[in-house]
Amino acid sequence: MRNFAKLFYACIFFVSGSMSLLAENPTNSTFCSFNPTTALEKVYKSPIGTWEYTVEDVPYEYSAGVLIITKEKEEYKVVVKVNYNTLTASEVKVNENTVNFSVYIEGGKVQVSLQVKDDLIQGTADSTEGSFSLKGKKK
Incomplete structure (x- = not known):
């Protein structure tokens, strides 16, 4: 003792x-x-989260929706909620402030490319119908 x-x-x-x-x-x-300022900057600039978006020049039922971007281990996942449907994106690639993915809407492939800046997203959705401007805000 x-x-x-x-x-x-x-x-x-x-x-x-x-x-x-x-x-x-x-x-x-x-x-x-631990530096709280650095941690907040990483969270604030991160694409991970829930984003409300709008798309210009498309039919009304596809003109607004929600993107949910998550990260499990080292893999990013994107879920798109639009027109009362929940769609899981494929070919998801995230590189710093750029998010790219594909989603099938009514059997057609739509490729989405987004730039994240603070709590805003902006980019394009390319389909066989054309290229459409997309913008949104973090929820």
């Missing part, structure tokens, strides 16, 4: 000594290198 007490006090001594070093030199923290 005596040895346990000595070990306990030695640990307390080393921990308290390390804490005083951290107070003197906070830039070399070994306990926590």
Whole structure:
């Protein structure tokens, strides 16, 4: 029991000594290198989330919808909710602030390319019917 007490006090001594070093030199923290500003910037600029979007010059039932972008492990997934349907996108590729994917609407393939800037998205949806402008906002 005596040895346990000595070990306990030695640990307390080393921990308290390390804490005083951290107070003197906070830039070399070994306990926590978390920067909340950097973390918020990553979340704010991330394409992950729920996006409400509109598309110009398309039939009314396809002119607005919701994109849900998620990431599981290292793989991104996109779900499109439009015209009372939920569609799962394929060929999803995310590179920094660019999101590309394909989705089938009424049997036709639509390729979507989006740019993410802060809480806004903007891009195009290309189909056999033509190219359409798409824009939206993070929900």
